[in-house]
Amino acid sequence: MLGLYIHIPFCKAICSYCDFPKEIANIDKQNAYLKALIKEMEHYNLAALTIDTIYIGGGTPSALNQDQLHFLLSSIKNVIDVTKLQEFTIEANPNDITLEKAKLFYDFGVNRISLGVQTFNDYHLRSVNRKHTNNDVYHAINALHQAGIANINIDLIFNLPKQKLEDVQRDLETALTLNITHISYYSLILEENTKLYYDVLKKKAVINDEEIEAEMFETIIKTLKSSAFKHYEISNFAKEGYLSKHNLIYWRNHDYIGIGAGSHGKYQQQRYFNHRSVKFYIEQVNAINHGKKERYAYEPLRDTFLLGLRLCKGVNIAAIEKEYAIDLFTQYPKLKDYIKQELVEIVDNHLRLTNKGLLLGNEVFAIF
Ligand code: SF4
Incomplete structure (x- = not known):
């Protein structure tokens, strides 16, 4: 997509x-x-x-x-x-x-x-x-x-x-x-x-x-x-x-091109954002055809969790372990604590936020 x-x-x-x-x-x-x-x-x-x-x-x-x-x-x-x-x-x-x-x-x-x-x-x-x-x-x-x-x-x-x-x-x-x-x-x-x-x-x-x-x-x-x-x-x-x-x-971490002042994009293995100021944006596009201000690292594993956990269905553990050759709990040991605290749960082999976790999502996201 x-x-x-x-x-x-x-x-x-x-x-x-x-x-x-x-x-x-x-x-x-x-x-x-x-x-x-x-x-x-x-x-x-x-x-x-x-x-x-x-x-x-x-x-x-x-x-x-x-x-x-x-x-x-x-x-x-x-x-x-x-x-x-x-x-x-x-x-x-x-x-x-x-x-x-x-x-x-x-x-x-x-x-x-x-x-x-x-x-x-x-x-x-x-x-x-x-x-x-x-x-x-x-x-x-x-x-x-x-x-x-x-x-x-x-x-x-x-x-x-x-x-x-x-x-x-x-x-x-x-x-x-x-x-x-x-x-x-x-x-x-x-x-x-x-x-x-x-x-x-x-x-x-x-x-x-x-x-x-x-x-x-x-x-x-x-x-x-x-x-x-x-x-x-x-x-x-x-x-x-x-x-x-x-x-x-x-949320599924697919690619998107962002156009315009202040837009963000994820495209060709990079994330980027454009100039926020309309004036600078217009000047730069007129000079070099794009409004990018900065490119920064795309971290596929981290981004997949941070974005995917926003979805109520959560992230597919087996698919991620295979794609990134990791073991979930070795990579993120703190997850076990969060399961005990009922902030996250595993349902149908998906890691997802519980209702309590939805309110405290940022605390969970911090471990990624
Ligand atoms: S100022 Fe404009 S962009 Fe911001 S919330 Fe209001 S309508 Fe939306």
């Missing part, structure tokens, strides 16, 4: 918790960026490759206007046969989705939309500077269905400032009434150098302690597991047949 990730680092407003590569830019800068993206795609000679999935993420890809999206999608279509893709996803904010935009996506082969919903509570949305409302979500989903796109993910966040367990329960109830196929449910991470981080430091915002966060996560898992959604990755739930094929490429 080979995936293509394309980053659109523009947003109409900046959410207080966000540390993704993004900025508010004028239309000239956006157009210069799109031209650089196309140039970088040419550098990888995508026409000669078999691409299985495309994911256009951000930032906010849907923040581009109709002409810009047309330019981007038609440029992709010129080099990639989109009818052969297994999945073609674009991220969008609910208030950007019009029927016109939804039809444009459909016409250019996009068959999956990931909507940045975060919560259905307008108060919590405003508190983190999200500009859409609960109503926009319903309009967006209707427009997408009308245009012929039925494979819809919603991103939700729990542990937002002042959010209570009851709020999360209400968000879950609402999510389960929607005609969607996939839910990504992430805990808010307080990243340094974000507005929220400084607000918390100055005590202008308060976030819950770890116990409440864990309670919220357990409620999410329990509620979604008893619905039509299958829990298949730490933070991801899908209806039958709708697991994210693109994201599975990451």
